[in-house]
Amino acid sequence: MNAVLEVSNLKTYFKKNKKTIRAVDGIDFEIGKGETVALVGESGCGKSMTSLSIMGLVPAPAGKVVDGSIKLNGVDLVQMPEKKMYDIRGKEVAMIFQEPMTSLNPVLTIGDQLTGVIMHHLKVNKKTATEKAAEMLGIVGFSDPLKTLKDYPHRLSGGMRQRVMIAMAMSCNPKLLIADEPTTALDVTIQAQVLELMKDLSKKFSTSILLITHDLGVVSELAERVIVMYAGQIVEISDVDDLFEEPLHPYTEGLIHSIPAIEGEITRLQSIKGNVPAPGTVLPGCKFAPRCSKAFARCTEEVPGMYVREDGRCVRCFLYDGEVVE
Amino acid sequence: MTTYIIRRCLMAIPLLFLISVISFGIMKMAPGDPTALMMDPMIKQENLEAYKESYGLNDSIVVQYGRWLGNMVQGNFGESFIRQGVPVSELITARLPNTLLLMLVSTFIAFIISIPLGVWSATKRNSLQDYAITVVSFLGVATPNFWIGLVLIMVLSVHLGWFPIGGVATYGEPFSIWDRLHHLVLPAFVLATADMAGLTRYSRSSMLDVLRQDYIRTAKANGFRQKTVIFKHGLRNALIPIITIFGLMLPSFIGGSVIIESVFAWPGIGLLFMEAAFQRDYPVIMAVVVIAATLVVIGNLLADILYAVFDPRIEY
Ligand SMILES: Nc1ncnc2c1ncn2[C@@H]1O[C@H](COP(=O)(O)OP(=O)(O)OP(=O)(O)O)[C@@H](O)[C@H]1O
Ligand SMILES: [Mg+2]
Numbered sequence: 001m002n003a004v005l006e007v008s009n010l011k012t013y014f015k016k017n018k019k020t021i022r023a024v025d026g027i028d029f030e031i032g033k034g035e036t037v038a039l040v041g042e043s044g045c046g047k048s049m050t051s052l053s054i055m056g057l058v059p060a061p062a063g064k065v066v067d068g069s070i071k072l073n074g075v076d077l078v079q080m081p082e083k084k085m086y087d088i089r090g091k092e093v094a095m096i097f098q099e100p101m102t103s104l105n106p107v108l109t110i111g112d113q114l115t116g117v118i119m120h121h122l123k124v125n126k127k128t129a130t131e132k133a134a135e136m137l138g139i140v141g142f143s144d145p146l147k148t149l150k151d152y153p154h155r156l157s158g159g160m161r162q163r164v165m166i167a168m169a170m171s172c173n174p175k176l177l178i179a180d181e182p183t184t185a186l187d188v189t190i191q192a193q194v195l196e197l198m199k200d201l202s203k204k205f206s207t208s209i210l211l212i213t214h215d216l217g218v219v220s221e222l223a224e225r226v227i228v229m230y231a232g233q234i235v236e237i238s239d240v241d242d243l244f245e246e247p248l249h250p251y252t253e254g255l256i257h258s259i260p261a262i263e264g265e266i267t268r269l270q271s272i273k274g275n276v277p278a279p280g281t282v283l284p285g286c287k288f289a290p291r292c293s294k295a296f297a298r299c300t301e302e303v304p305g306m307y308v309r310e311d312g313r314c315v316r317c318f319l320y321d322g323e324v325v326e
Numbered sequence: 327m328t329t330y331i332i333r334r335c336l337m338a339i340p341l342l343f344l345i346s347v348i349s350f351g352i353m354k355m356a357p358g359d360p361t362a363l364m365m366d367p368m369i370k371q372e373n374l375e376a377y378k379e380s381y382g383l384n385d386s387i388v389v390q391y392g393r394w395l396g397n398m399v400q401g402n403f404g405e406s407f408i409r410q411g412v413p414v415s416e417l418i419t420a421r422l423p424n425t426l427l428l429m430l431v432s433t434f435i436a437f438i439i440s441i442p443l444g445v446w447s448a449t450k451r452n453s454l455q456d457y458a459i460t461v462v463s464f465l466g467v468a469t470p471n472f473w474i475g476l477v478l479i480m481v482l483s484v485h486l487g488w489f490p491i492g493g494v495a496t497y498g499e500p501f502s503i504w505d506r507l508h509h510l511v512l513p514a515f516v517l518a519t520a521d522m523a524g525l526t527r528y529s530r531s532s533m534l535d536v537l538r539q540d541y542i543r544t545a546k547a548n549g550f551r552q553k554t555v556i557f558k559h560g561l562r563n564a565l566i567p568i569i570t571i572f573g574l575m576l577p578s579f580i581g582g583s584v585i586i587e588s589v590f591a592w593p594g595i596g597l598l599f600m601e602a603a604f605q606r607d608y609p610v611i612m613a614v615v616v617i618a619a620t621l622v623v624i625g626n627l628l629a630d631i632l633y634a635v636f637d638p639r640i641e642y
Contacts, residue, residue: 057546090548102540107562117548152638
């Protein structure tokens with residue numbers, strides 16, 4: 001398979017006051033060329049740490065990738081020296097963040113920030129970089145790119161800034177774009193526009209996208225495949241249509257039932273009972289068992305492995321023990 | 327911008343007025359008056375009275391202040407009581423350049439040492455260097471700088487003979503830049519130490535704060551090297567709050583220069599003020615107070631303008 005990104009057995013831990021917090025606790029997944037994969041889960045389940053691990057930006061010295069590999073086109077980023085990572089970040093793997101209001105440098109013009117990245121990675125002169133920057137701003141929908149290049153970020157709205165962030169991320173034609181809740185801070189109409197833009201660009205440049213979100217509406221809009229994370233582990237990987245039609249893991253089911261339905265009769269919104277286990281707690285069984293309505297004896301005694309079903313869907317739950325192929 | 331500057335200058339007028347009223351009051355409340363020092367202690371009472379009368383010292387404080395203010399707004403600071411017949415403005419123009427030079431060089435030294443130290447400390451947070459800088463800074467905050475001045479004079483000037491003991495230039499020598507610098511280094515450095523410690527701590531925390539910002543994460547995610555991240559994306563942001571500190575530092579700087587000028591026999595307005603205060607030379611005291619207050623106002627205005635230069639979000 002021509003996977004752009006292969007993550008296997010990735011473990012990213014934090015050490016705080018001699019306690020170990022397993023922010024990412026052994027996850028495996030792949031992203032194909034041009035594919036958009038969503039990573040969903042409740043707050044604190046390790047989504048951002050997964051993405052920062054890929055970027056090699058886990059906040060040191062407390063946090064560290066302790067095990068596993070992250071292969072980008074077959075090259076392991078975990079083993080890569082920091083010096084070489086400078087050429088990967090922003091070029092091979094680019095990232096956009098949740099907070100467009102604060103993610104741009106307030107004292108540098110949009111032009112300085114865009115051309116800085118372009119000159120750094122593409123090794124071109126200022127003039128070529130400026131042309132490229134203007135072109136990118138045009139692509140992300142600015143009507144007067146040359147004027148915008150001279151503007152400071154505080155003059156732009158949140159949606160505009162996120163467009164600038166997207167232009168910046170896409171300017172060196174990355175193989176993988178990581179978007180960590182790119183639309184959470186935007187209002188609904190702007191959200192839709194930004195998502196549309198990301199969809200178009202990924203098609204146009206055949207960029208793979210790892211989309212991190214806890215908004216399942218965004219997932220159904222953009223993603224082809226969905227990875228569901230819970231407490232640092234992956235509990236389900238499914239194609240997006242299958243996931244919404246027939247969620248396998250009880251946790252996924254809970255997530256889907258907690259989206260308010262727009263059409264149809266008003267039913268009571270269900271939320272998943274209880275809370276995510278406090279980071280650092282170690283349970284003898286399934287981490288979701290204490291909150292699971294379908295839990296049985298085995299769930300609290302044994303840790304479930306990943307079951308791969310005949311149709312290729314993966315789920316970490318004893319309910320599917322009978323259907324395993326592997 | 328221009329309207330802003332004009333507005334600020336106009337706003338400074340009532341402030342300066344208030345400062346002059348308060349200083350005048352405090353000065354008059356202090357016991358003693360210039361006659362006690364100038365006159366022969368055996369002088370006849372009626373002669374003393376006549377003298378006081380001629381200088382207007384017997385009028386009510388309000389009248390005296392009014393007279394001083396009236397002259398001052400016409401640019402006339404009067405004549406010194408002690409050095410009879412010497413206009414105060416002459417004393418000031420002879421001394422002010424020395425003080426300005428000392429303060430300018432001293433500010434420069436304070437910034438050029440403190441900011442890099444603070445930034446370095448921030449980027450090496452919790453390292454041995456960081457702790458060392460922190461400890462030295464705290465010692466610096468706790469040590470009065472006239473004491474540092476005296477110690478340095480004793481060690482570097484008296485024992486080692488590397489620097490002159492005081493003054494602005496070697497007496498009787500023709501003017502030379504080197505000689506001037508040689509005299510300037512020590513007092514300027516000592517005056518700088520007053521704010522260096524605080525400034526270092528402040529730069530450190532400002533830089534640490536900046537390094538936590540989202541745009542720094544963006545810069546890292548774009549593959550910039552640590553050096554580029556700190557100097558191109560971080561430093562300018564970190565300097566913005568430090569400018570405010572520059573404005574706040576000025577009064578203590580001027581206060582410090584009074585002490586340091588005395589320690590180093592540096593003939594500036596600080597030393598002039600010290601002498602005048604001991605001799606109750608009212609016109610000189612008032613002139614220095616007004617000038618010092620004006621310097622503070624100008625400094626703060628300068629800080630505000632720099633603010634707008636460094637931070638594009640601020641527009642006046
Ligand atoms: N600097 C840190 N020090 C210690 N622990 C941390 C730190 N940052 C994150 N963690 C831990 O890592 C876990 C995963 O955090 P992460 O930011 O990846 O969550 P997330 O899934 O992105 O959540 P959200 O949806 O709120 O962004 C958290 O539970 C937290 O306890
Ligand atoms: Mg997050």
